[in-house]
Amino acid sequence: MVNRPQIQFDFVHADLGYGTHKVLSDINLSIEGGSVTCLIGPNGAGKTTLFKSILGFLPPISGKIQLNGKSIARFSSKELARYIAYVPQAHSTPFPYKVIDVVLFGRSAHLGYFNAPGRKDRMIAESNLDLLEIRHLAERSFSELSGGEQQLVIIARALTQETSFLIFDEPTSNLDYGNQIRVIQKIKSLRNQSIGILMATHSPDHAFMLSSQIIILDKGLAQTGNPDQTLTAATLKQTYGVEVQIFETPNGLSPARKICVPVIQ
Amino acid sequence: MKNSAILTIGLILLATLSIVSLSIGRYSIAPSDLYAYFFSVGHYDANLPVILLNIRLPRIIAAIAVGGALSIAGASYQGMFRNPMVSPDILGVTAGAGLGAALAILLSLPPIGIQLLSFAGGISAVLIAVSISKSIGKAHDVILVLVLSGMIISSLCGALLSMVKYVADPDDKLPAITYWLMGSLSAITMDDLYIVIPIILAGIIPLILISWQLNVLSFGDDEAKSLGINTFLLRILVIICASLITASIVSISGIIGWVGLIIPHITRMITGPNHRILLPASFLLGGIFLLLVDNLSRSVSSLEIPIGILTSIIGAPFFIFFLKKSKKSW
Numbered sequence: 326m327v328n329r330p331q332i333q334f335d336f337v338h339a340d341l342g343y344g345t346h347k348v349l350s351d352i353n354l355s356i357e358g359g360s361v362t363c364l365i366g367p368n369g370a371g372k373t374t375l376f377k378s379i380l381g382f383l384p385p386i387s388g389k390i391q392l393n394g395k396s397i398a399r400f401s402s403k404e405l406a407r408y409i410a411y412v413p414q415a416h417s418t419p420f421p422y423k424v425i426d427v428v429l430f431g432r433s434a435h436l437g438y439f440n441a442p443g444r445k446d447r448m449i450a451e452s453n454l455d456l457l458e459i460r461h462l463a464e465r466s467f468s469e470l471s472g473g474e475q476q477l478v479i480i481a482r483a484l485t486q487e488t489s490f491l492i493f494d495e496p497t498s499n500l501d502y503g504n505q506i507r508v509i510q511k512i513k514s515l516r517n518q519s520i521g522i523l524m525a526t527h528s529p530d531h532a533f534m535l536s537s538q539i540i541i542l543d544k545g546l547a548q549t550g551n552p553d554q555t556l557t558a559a560t561l562k563q564t565y566g567v568e569v570q571i572f573e574t575p576n577g578l579s580p581a582r583k584i585c586v587p588v589i590q
Numbered sequence: 591m592k593n594s595a596i597l598t599i600g601l602i603l604l605a606t607l608s609i610v611s612l613s614i615g616r617y618s619i620a621p622s623d624l625y626a627y628f629f630s631v632g633h634y635d636a637n638l639p640v641i642l643l644n645i646r647l648p649r650i651i652a653a654i655a656v657g658g659a660l661s662i663a664g665a666s667y668q669g670m671f672r673n674p675m676v677s678p679d680i681l682g683v684t685a686g687a688g689l690g691a692a693l694a695i696l697l698s699l700p701p702i703g704i705q706l707l708s709f710a711g712g713i714s715a716v717l718i719a720v721s722i723s724k725s726i727g728k729a730h731d732v733i734l735v736l737v738l739s740g741m742i743i744s745s746l747c748g749a750l751l752s753m754v755k756y757v758a759d760p761d762d763k764l765p766a767i768t769y770w771l772m773g774s775l776s777a778i779t780m781d782d783l784y785i786v787i788p789i790i791l792a793g794i795i796p797l798i799l800i801s802w803q804l805n806v807l808s809f810g811d812d813e814a815k816s817l818g819i820n821t822f823l824l825r826i827l828v829i830i831c832a833s834l835i836t837a838s839i840v841s842i843s844g845i846i847g848w849v850g851l852i853i854p855h856i857t858r859m860i861t862g863p864n865h866r867i868l869l870p871a872s873f874l875l876g877g878i879f880l881l882l883v884d885n886l887s888r889s890v891s892s893l894e895i896p897i898g899i900l901t902s903i904i905g906a907p908f909f910i911f912f913l914k915k916s917k918k919s920w
């Protein structure tokens with residue numbers, strides 16, 4: 326079993342954005358390892374900005390973002406990549422790399438500057454292909470896979486990074502219904518291995534299925550809470566401007582959870 | 591095929607071709623004479639040592655060095671720019687080197703002066719392109735800005751080159767400039783190679799060492815960073831190495847087009863995109879290709895055809911053939 330360091334992110338009065346263009350203001354929140362946090366909000370609300378700030382791509386305009394009490398800016402890419410792995414939406418690459426090669430990219434943070442992955446790295450990569458049940462794709466070309474398969478490969482790559490925290494950027498967008506559910510199932514099983522997860526999603530249902538914390542981004546501000554209490558019909562109406570009703574799943578579906586049903590006139 | 595097998599086959603092909611090339615040329619050398627000379631048995635033509643050591647050998651080494659180096663620089667740039675359509679002159683190194691050489695010819699500098707000014711022109715063009723892209727800033731896509739800066743510098747150097755040609759004496763200097771720009775291996779001496787080969791190696795070795803990181807870059811800058819790659823340092827290193835290689839090559843051979851674009855392509859169809867094998871294999875294939883073309887250029891007609899012309903004439907159909915043949919995306 327991988328020994329994963331404990332992890333905690335703190336945003337302290339952080340203004341986030343690009344240069345002088347502020348997207349999110351006065352963000353104060355804590356994200357802990359070992360739990361799932363869902364990030365929701367309308368298009369353009371700043372989900373990507375928040376991610377880029379955590380990953381150190383965008384320095385905060387003011388305030389602080391800390392990882393285990395130390396400012397994110399003081400970590401090198403390599404150090405940060407040992408704490409946080411990023412799962413972007415799968416996209417094509419200009420060159421036809423094999424799936425196993427793509428997964429091995431996850432070892433970069435653990436290699437010396439002039440090294441390539443060795444046998445041990447390969448074993449880690451293969452075990453993660455097994456975990457996601459895509460070992461049979463190992464020798465296929467990444468660019469020839471379906472969107473769902475590519476997404477699983479990118480998740481395997483992130484696991485191969487052996488971090489204690491994963492950031493997912495709308496992992497189910499562009500996937501068919503079955504693959505969406507498969508990916509959510511995988512994320513849930515990761516939670517059970519005490520890996521911390523921050524996931525942007527367009528579906529409030531994902532928060533009901535997975536998360537112990539929710540962050541709602543809207544109009545430049547962030548609101549946090551637990552999904553059952555925070556995600557109400559009123560909040561969703563306010564955030565997305567549409568009518569939604571929230572129900573409990575019928576008796577017999579275990580575990581019980583809430584579901585979100587849009588009202589269509 | 592395993593990587594080591596590909597490299598071994600490439601090396602054997604290159605070695606065989608080099609030996610065959612020794613006996614090709616205006617002054618034909620019989621294989622039996624070569625054998626007699628190398629193994630010091632029996633008699634051989636008295637002119638043979640001079641022709642081999644002073645003419646053929648430098649020429650063969652030059653062809654391998656030029657073809658290999660341009661190809662490895664092209665392969666690295668294609669990886670770094672994440673674009674298979676990129677060639678080593680993308681940041682203006684060739685245009686700058688051409689301008690430098692033309693200026694040196696205009697000023698009637700000796701051959702070493704032409705080489706130095708050409709090298710300096712190539713490196714300066716890249717430095718200017720990179721600083722333009724830095725001054726434009728981070729608000730735009732870093733790769734797009736780099737490519738555009740390279741285009742700006744290339745076209746500026748092109749305009750200045752036209753001006754140099756315009757004022758050059760049409761009886762002797764203009765033809766010399768035109769001939770230099772066509773590219774040729776015929777003027778390269780062993781002394782040139784002693785200087786240039788260490789510079790090329792100083793560029794190639796770091797590229798081979800960081801080749802695996804180039805793979806990771808193919809998913810884009812942000813993803814590569816999140817995987818722990820220092821993309822800034824990596825990009826600077828690739829630009830420095832590739833510019834050193836290309837500028838030093840162009841300074842001795844003139845402008846030899848196509849090799850740096852098509853050889854990495856064809857190599858990728860054989861080896862796949864992993865730069866760890868792609869870079870050394872590109873060097874070998876580039877060396878083989880240019881040696882073949884050079885053999886043609888000095889044996890097809892009694893007048894030597896400038897190699898820059900032949901690479902394009904042979905390269906174009908060669909490339910079309912490979913593009914048609916490859917089913918995979920590249």
